[in-house]
Amino acid sequence: xxxxxxxxxxxxxxMTTIELQLDEHTLELxxxxxxxxxxxxxxxxxxxxxxxxxxxxxxxxxxxFAEEPELLDQVLESATSARxxxxxxxxxxxxxx
Numbered sequence: 001x002x003x004x005x006x007x008x009x010x011x012x013x014x015m016t017t018i019e020l021q022l023d024e025h026t027l028e029l030x031x032x033x034x035x036x037x038x039x040x041x042x043x044x045x046x047x048x049x050x051x052x053x054x055x056x057x058x059x060x061x062x063x064x065f066a067e068e069p070e071l072l073d074q075v076l077e078s079a080t081s082a083r084x085x086x087x088x089x090x091x092x093x094x095x096x097x
Contacts, residue, residue, distance in 0.1 A: 020045075 022030065034044040065072035
């Protein structure tokens, strides 16, 4: 386990210092994600918490469309039409034929 302490999470006005333990692999993933987004680890953690807290649904697929309700409507309409046109199961009388 890696313990992040001291300078990494500096105490600032309105901020609380926390201690976080991560395994080496998770820490490396976090560092890469932060670097790719030009963020500090602290800012990355804040963004992750905001994203998780603001998700309107527990369904990750539907959650991806949270800011695109019209697109979600189109996707659902297309899926419904396809299901009506191409049913997944044939009625029993069609299977026996």
